[in-house]
Every structure is written in C-alpha cells, then in structure tokens.
Amino acid sequence: MAKAMARPGGRSARVQEAVHAAVHELDAEVGRDALTVPLIAARAGVTPSTVYRRWGDLRELLSDVAVEHLRPETDPEDHGELVADLTAWAEQFLDEMASPPGRAYIRDALLGDPDGDNAGQCSAYAAEQIDVILRRATARGEQQQPDVETVIDHVVAPMMYRILFRPGALDAAYARRLVADCLERGRR
Amino acid sequence: MAKAMARPGGRSARVQEAVHAAVHELDAEVGRDALTVPLIAARAGVTPSTVYRRWGDLRELLSDVAVEHLRPETDPEDHGELVADLTAWAEQFLDEMASPPGRAYIRDALLGDPDGDNAGQCSAYAAEQIDVILRRATARGEQQQPDVETVIDHVVAPMMYRILFRPGALDAAYARRLVADCLERGRR
DNA sequence: GCAGCTAACGCAAAAGGTTAGCTTTTGCTG
DNA sequence: CAGCAAAAGCTAACCTTTTGCGTTAGCTGC
Missing domain, CATH: 1.10.357.10 (Tetracycline Repressor, domain 2)
Structure with missing residues (x-):
C-alpha cells in the first residue's frame, strides 16, 4: 500500500503513479531481477533520490507494487x-x-x-x-x-x-x- | 544451509566458519540492519569478493545464518x-x-x-x-x-x-x- | 486570487557497495 | 613431490545509495 501522503493530490500522486507504472513496464521488459532504483526513476521521469526518499529502498517499493x-x-x-x-x-x-x-x-x-x-x-x-x-x-x-x-x-x-x-x-x-x-x- | 563445497575440508571450511562467526559477532555488536558485506568480510579476515563469490549477496549469506x-x-x-x-x-x-x-x-x-x-x-x-x-x-x-x-x-x-x-x-x-x-x- | 509556508522534488557530489579480470595461494591426486 | 584446479587475494572500474542545498509546487489564510 502506498504510504500515507501529507499531500494526497497533485504532484506527489503523479510521481507515485509514474513510479509504479515504471515498475510495471520494466518488470515486463527486463525482468524482476534486473530492476534497480535508478532504472525505474529514469523511466518514471524522476530522480533516484526521490524514490529513495519516498520508499526508502527498492524492496519497499516492490513491496508496495506487489500488494497492488x-x-x-x-x-x-x-x-x-x-x-x-x-x-x-x-x-x-x-x-x-x-x-x-x-x-x-x-x-x-x-x-x-x-x-x-x-x-x-x-x-x-x-x-x-x-x-x-x-x-x-x-x-x-x-x-x-x-x-x-x-x-x-x-x-x-x-x-x-x-x-x-x-x-x-x-x-x-x-x-x-x-x-x-x-x-x-x-x-x- | 551452506552450499555444497567441492572441497569440504581445509580452507573453504575455515572461511565459511569465519564468515558465519563474523555475522554472529557483528549482529550482536552493531545490529542486524548495519551489516554489510565489506564489514563482515573485514571481521572474518577475508576479502569482500570472496563473500560475494561464495554467497552471491548479503541476503543469501544472512539466509544461511538464519537457518542455523x-x-x-x-x-x-x-x-x-x-x-x-x-x-x-x-x-x-x-x-x-x-x-x-x-x-x-x-x-x-x-x-x-x-x-x-x-x-x-x-x-x-x-x-x-x-x-x-x-x-x-x-x-x-x-x-x-x-x-x-x-x-x-x-x-x-x-x-x-x-x-x-x-x-x-x-x-x-x-x-x-x-x-x-x-x-x-x-x-x- | 495572491502572499506565505512547507512538503516534496531536482541536482550534483561524495561515500560506500558490488562486480570483474587477473594473480596467487592452497589443498587434493597420482 | 610435482601437477592441477578450485578457491581466495588484489585492484580498479562501475553502479548504487546517501546527503546537502537550492527550487518547485501545492496547500492555507487573508
């Protein structure tokens, strides 16, 4: 589940959606084991530090996506x-x-x-x-x-x-x- | 469980034991989350590349130790x-x-x-x-x-x-x- | 609507972890 | 004891992760 956002609407939501979508796409393209944070961030049009700050690390991000x-x-x-x-x-x-x-x-x-x-x-x-x-x-x-x-x-x-x-x-x-x-x- | 070793006796066994012991010590000293491969390798008197070659990554090593x-x-x-x-x-x-x-x-x-x-x-x-x-x-x-x-x-x-x-x-x-x-x- | 505020993001540099090629050591075997 | 191959050492390049600071964008109250 996505973390509770202090600002549910707007940019935060767009970023979250873009990142999740990037995970889906790249999972299908390169496979689960080849996923990395910089790769996902690039696809989502976001900097890696954004992903690290929001999710902590790759595992927590994948955990969120998996629950979906x-x-x-x-x-x-x-x-x-x-x-x-x-x-x-x-x-x-x-x-x-x-x-x-x-x-x-x-x-x-x-x-x-x-x-x-x-x-x-x-x-x-x-x-x-x-x-x-x-x-x-x-x-x-x-x-x-x-x-x-x-x-x-x-x-x-x-x-x-x-x-x-x-x-x-x-x-x-x-x-x-x-x-x-x-x-x-x-x-x- | 330890991987099957082609050479069960001798250095391989010593390295494995040293690494496992290092994990136990450092787990107690610095805590589970602060463990890293280079840290464990240094304590075990071994180079990091040895650990990576034998276990693949930190998670597999910790998995072995956990089963013990x-x-x-x-x-x-x-x-x-x-x-x-x-x-x-x-x-x-x-x-x-x-x-x-x-x-x-x-x-x-x-x-x-x-x-x-x-x-x-x-x-x-x-x-x-x-x-x-x-x-x-x-x-x-x-x-x-x-x-x-x-x-x-x-x-x-x-x-x-x-x-x-x-x-x-x-x-x-x-x-x-x-x-x-x-x-x-x-x-x- | 338009300030002012703050969470969230971008950027870039530094630190640390991981990988890979090559050399050396070590233990087994004949 | 000599030869062989597996495993470890070493080092350098690569990639990931962290961190500090400046900027943007969405809320809030006037």
Missing part, C-alpha cells in the same frame, strides 16, 4: 452454495498464489515491509473475500458456517505455508480437501 | 502423553518464532533464498520434531494419531501464517487451541 497485484479484482463468484463458493475460491486462490509470478509477489510483499502493514493488507484481502462468501451463505439461510478466522487458519494458512516453505507442487485437489475438512469441522 | 538459528537444538521434551508433548512443543515453537528475533530469522531465511532450499529446510526441522513426538506416541501404544502432514497443516501453518501476515499478538492459548482441534479431528 495481490488485491483481488472482483468479488468471488456465486455458485449458489457455500461449499461450491468456498471451494472455487480456494482453488483459484491457490492457483494464482502458487504460480511463479504469484510466489514472487508474495515474497516481495513480505520482504520489503518493515512494519508488516503490507503483509497485513494481503491477509485482509483474503479475509474480505471469505467474508463475502460467508455472508452470502448466511443470506441464503445456510446454517453452521465456520467463521472467517477458522477458514483462514484451516484453508488459507496451509496453502500459504506450503507455498512459502515447501518446494513441492500444489494442486486443486489439495485446496478442495482443505475446504471439505474445514466445513466438516463446523458440522461435527 | 532456526535449527532446533534438542528433541522435544517427553511429557508421557501425545497431547502434552504436542502442546508443549507448539507453545515453545510459537514463542520462539513469534519473538522479534524469531521473526527476523524467518524473514531472513525466506528472503535470500532463490530456490527455496532454506525455506524447505525450516519446514523440515519442524516436521522432524513432530515426527519424533508422533513416533513416541506410537511406541506408547496411543491410537488414532494424526500424521505429520496434518499437524503441519493445522498447527504449524496457522501459527506461521499469523506470524508472517498478521501484525497482532499471539499467545500460548492459541497454540493450545490449534493442537486440541487438530487432535480432536483425528478422533472424530
């Missing part, structure tokens, strides 16, 4: 039933997060984040999506749902843990199993 | 019963990992780890400890245990997820609850 990529663009799809909604969402989440670019964004977001704000934001995104799904189920009158924290602990956390700490492959079946276990838990 | 810190020193304590063993281990694990130095080591380990080897090693440490606890329970004749993967998914993963992605506080009660839920799962 991890923000979900739409609400989860409605399949008419809690199990289906949650399963579909978990499958898509795992698919996106476990992909090479997904892993890179997660790492960047966690990496350049001294106070944990960006990481907290990532978690909040997932929590919001889950909350939407659970509220929908409530509106339908479905009973015995788990709460958001339970879903995070038993569905999101295992997937993220494996993405970060386990080299191996992850498939949709794993996501389905986690969701099934989690819902069964609430019914027993 | 995260290696458990002893087997988990034996309390005579699976529930007690697992609960005590989880409480201690959470306590260590959620502490400021613990978080710093986790971040360092994940950070300078292009291929995920170091992160995998961290996960393997936890898996080994859990395996010891479960084998003990088997030896006692306790039935209906979860397997290692289940404990990782439902106990380790939630704790690590919250440490990494949630700014908030974590207490021993959370660890106890996760263990209790996990064992109950196996018994239903």
Whole structure:
C-alpha cells in the first residue's frame, strides 16, 4: 500500500503513479531481477533520490507494487452454495498464489515491509473475500458456517505455508480437501 | 544451509566458519540492519569478493545464518502423553518464532533464498520434531494419531501464517487451541 | 486570487557497495 | 613431490545509495 501522503493530490500522486507504472513496464521488459532504483526513476521521469526518499529502498517499493497485484479484482463468484463458493475460491486462490509470478509477489510483499502493514493488507484481502462468501451463505439461510478466522487458519494458512516453505507442487485437489475438512469441522 | 563445497575440508571450511562467526559477532555488536558485506568480510579476515563469490549477496549469506538459528537444538521434551508433548512443543515453537528475533530469522531465511532450499529446510526441522513426538506416541501404544502432514497443516501453518501476515499478538492459548482441534479431528 | 509556508522534488557530489579480470595461494591426486 | 584446479587475494572500474542545498509546487489564510 502506498504510504500515507501529507499531500494526497497533485504532484506527489503523479510521481507515485509514474513510479509504479515504471515498475510495471520494466518488470515486463527486463525482468524482476534486473530492476534497480535508478532504472525505474529514469523511466518514471524522476530522480533516484526521490524514490529513495519516498520508499526508502527498492524492496519497499516492490513491496508496495506487489500488494497492488495481490488485491483481488472482483468479488468471488456465486455458485449458489457455500461449499461450491468456498471451494472455487480456494482453488483459484491457490492457483494464482502458487504460480511463479504469484510466489514472487508474495515474497516481495513480505520482504520489503518493515512494519508488516503490507503483509497485513494481503491477509485482509483474503479475509474480505471469505467474508463475502460467508455472508452470502448466511443470506441464503445456510446454517453452521465456520467463521472467517477458522477458514483462514484451516484453508488459507496451509496453502500459504506450503507455498512459502515447501518446494513441492500444489494442486486443486489439495485446496478442495482443505475446504471439505474445514466445513466438516463446523458440522461435527 | 551452506552450499555444497567441492572441497569440504581445509580452507573453504575455515572461511565459511569465519564468515558465519563474523555475522554472529557483528549482529550482536552493531545490529542486524548495519551489516554489510565489506564489514563482515573485514571481521572474518577475508576479502569482500570472496563473500560475494561464495554467497552471491548479503541476503543469501544472512539466509544461511538464519537457518542455523532456526535449527532446533534438542528433541522435544517427553511429557508421557501425545497431547502434552504436542502442546508443549507448539507453545515453545510459537514463542520462539513469534519473538522479534524469531521473526527476523524467518524473514531472513525466506528472503535470500532463490530456490527455496532454506525455506524447505525450516519446514523440515519442524516436521522432524513432530515426527519424533508422533513416533513416541506410537511406541506408547496411543491410537488414532494424526500424521505429520496434518499437524503441519493445522498447527504449524496457522501459527506461521499469523506470524508472517498478521501484525497482532499471539499467545500460548492459541497454540493450545490449534493442537486440541487438530487432535480432536483425528478422533472424530 | 495572491502572499506565505512547507512538503516534496531536482541536482550534483561524495561515500560506500558490488562486480570483474587477473594473480596467487592452497589443498587434493597420482 | 610435482601437477592441477578450485578457491581466495588484489585492484580498479562501475553502479548504487546517501546527503546537502537550492527550487518547485501545492496547500492555507487573508
């Protein structure tokens, strides 16, 4: 997330946008590992010292950009039933997060984040999506749902843990199993 | 984890040890953020280029050192019963990992780890400890245990997820609850 | 609108970190 | 003990990062 700006409108906002755009462009052109602050600054039409003063260093800048990529663009799809909604969402989440670019964004977001704000934001995104799904189920009158924290602990956390700490492959079946276990838990 | 050395004995080993020792000393003296490759190299009696050639950059070196810190020193304590063993281990694990130095080591380990080897090693440490606890329970004749993967998914993963992605506080009660839920799962 | 104020940016120089080519040392092997 | 190759030393160029100072641009109150 962008740092709180004392002057949200005007030049500050333009600079921030230009820098973020430059990161996107150069990431696509030269690749994530070849990014440097002077390179990004030149593309953004800004001096390097501006970037250093605003973001501190390259890692914090990339962390900000990564969080933008991890923000979900739409609400989860409605399949008419809690199990289906949650399963579909978990499958898509795992698919996106476990992909090479997904892993890179997660790492960047966690990496350049001294106070944990960006990481907290990532978690909040997932929590919001889950909350939407659970509220929908409530509106339908479905009973015995788990709460958001339970879903995070038993569905999101295992997937993220494996993405970060386990080299191996992850498939949709794993996501389905986690969701099934989690819902069964609430019914027993 | 140290890179595989073509010549495990002799100078290579001495250099590696000197550099690791220098990191430990300087970390204590000047603090984690003031560490630089030239500084570490000077303390280790080595030229910077040696460090760059062996480790690539500072982050990979710190990642290696962090994994050493995260290696458990002893087997988990034996309390005579699976529930007690697992609960005590989880409480201690959470306590260590959620502490400021613990978080710093986790971040360092994940950070300078292009291929995920170091992160995998961290996960393997936890898996080994859990395996010891479960084998003990088997030896006692306790039935209906979860397997290692289940404990990782439902106990380790939630704790690590919250440490990494949630700014908030974590207490021993959370660890106890996760263990209790996990064992109950196996018994239903 | 038009001063006055200050945060944010540009510029440039200095300091420090990183890389690369080449030489020397060191440990293994026959 | 002689030959070989891996690893470390050395040095110089390169790039990144920091820092101080002058300038611009957006707010605020009149």
